[in-house]
Amino acid sequence: MKKYFLLAAFATLSLTAVSCNNESAAVNTVESMKTPEMDNFNKAFKSLGDPQNRPTEEEKKRNTSELSDRRKALLVPASKALILSTGVTEAELTRKTNGDMSAIIVWATQIYSQKNTEIRNKVKAEN
Template sequence: MKKYLLLSAFATLTLLSCNNEGTSVNNTVESMKTPAMENFDKAFKSLGDPQNRPTEEEKKRNTSELSDRRKALLVPASKELILSLGVTESELMRKTGGDMSQIIVWATQIYMKKSDEIRKNIKSEK
């Protein structure tokens, strides 16, 4: 009986230890994000808020593209992320023509690249 009790206690401690390890890695990824990345992340998450979800009219269009209303929610954070790299406002406008979709796509590419770099840095530290 004592053997099973000790074994289960050891197994529990092992599982908790592994769980904490994963949490610390996730916290590290989150803590290494720049403020511009965090704002971009928050902007995307805000699309799930009730007031930002697609309207019935937007759903009827049955398109995979975001509506202009929803794109407008992402553009400020997208611009902030792009400009945080040292890109000037004029260069941003020249490359995208002010098109909301192009701004969002460019920012998404930057976000994904920076996230990958953070993950690689964490793996190399281990």
């Protein structure tokens, strides 16, 4: 009886390990499908939380939901790179945004969101 109990416990643990490995493989697939431009864009947004990039007291006093120009400037290079990675030319980028940092960031955010959705849908279709 003890032998069967140990065998059942081992089988259960084995199935659990296989299940967990499949879940981590799916997560790794999502991460591996992201382009370097997507990773850089995500890192740029996360960098806004770094101590040196947080809003200053003066920026906080303005009490607006919009990012300051200083903080927008941190996002623009990664935003431009993400937009350009879709095949948009520099001239088209300038024409559509008129060099407005907010417009560039919004456009890049839309692209990032769209690509994330596409990746998630691909992973769902594969599983």
